[in-house]
Amino acid sequence: MYRRKGAIMKRVNFYTVKQVKENAAEYPVKNIIKQPEDVIEFVKVVLDLNSEAVEKFGILTLNMKNKVAGVHIISIGSLNEAIVHPREVYKAAILNNAAAIILFHNHPSGDTEPSANDIDVTQTLIKAGKIMGIKVIEHVIVGENGKYFSFKEMGYIL
Numbered sequence: 001m002y003r004r005k006g007a008i009m010k011r012v013n014f015y016t017v018k019q020v021k022e023n024a025a026e027y028p029v030k031n032i033i034k035q036p037e038d039v040i041e042f043v044k045v046v047l048d049l050n051s052e053a054v055e056k057f058g059i060l061t062l063n064m065k066n067k068v069a070g071v072h073i074i075s076i077g078s079l080n081e082a083i084v085h086p087r088e089v090y091k092a093a094i095l096n097n098a099a100a101i102i103l104f105h106n107h108p109s110g111d112t113e114p115s116a117n118d119i120d121v122t123q124t125l126i127k128a129g130k131i132m133g134i135k136v137i138e139h140v141i142v143g144e145n146g147k148y149f150s151f152k153e154m155g156y157i158l
Contacts, residue, residue, distance in 0.1 A: 019095040031067050033060065036150035039102055039140045046071060049106040049142045057082040057105040059089060061098035062137070070096040079108055084121050086128040093134050101129070103139035103151075110144035114151070122151055 029042045042060065043049050049056060055077040061070040072092040075082040082105060093101050103125060105118075114122075122139045129136045139151035151157045 017095070033062065033066055033068060033102060033138075036138060036140050036148060036153060039104060039138060040142060040146065040148050042068065043104050043106075043140075043142060047073075049104075050144060052106055053108055054078055055080065055082040055105055055108060057084050057103070059092060060102040060104065061093055061096040062100045062102065063097075064099045066100065066137075069098060072096070081115075081117065084125075086125055089125055090128060090132050090134065094132070098134055100135040100137045102137055104142060106142040110147070112141045112143035112147050112149035114141060114149055119156065122156060126157065 027046050029045050030038050033039055033042070039060070043058075047056075047058070056073055057075040057077070058071065058073040060068050061072065063069045070092075074088050074092060075084050077083060089101070089103075103122065118139075118141065122136070125139075126136045136157060137152070138157060141149040143149070
């Protein structure tokens with residue numbers, strides 16, 4: 001601390017927040033996401049989620065034309081769950097200037113049926129997105145052999 005004419009001065013830290021592109025590569029995938037199968041194909045080719053032994057939760061960030069702007073793994077969990085918090089999801093979305101996001105995660109068991117926690121997390125992220133102005137347009141659970149569960153197709157996302 002510093003003193004100046006009777007006042008106590010305190011050091012103030014200044015921070016810069018920036019996004020750093022870790023790597024980029026060419027993949028044979030669609031860049032515009034229109035349906036759940038596009039999400040499945042994207043995460044299968046880019047992330048190979050089918051072969052993961054633990055649950056991974058991530059987002060695809062989309063620009064105004066639903067083109068994929070970025071891929072973010074938000075949480076790596078255990079055999080049957082990954083801890084997901086809106087703060088971490090929307091931090092990645094904001095830093096990527098996302099207009100919308102698609103949520104995805106895998107179920108290592110291969111069973112694509114959502115758990116009660118999957119449904120709760122999805123609803124929480126939709127509500128947070130409305131506040132933030134970033135729409136959740138889909139949540140896909142990836143299973144085995146091309147199986148998936150689409151929250152949008154099943155009416156959980158309007």
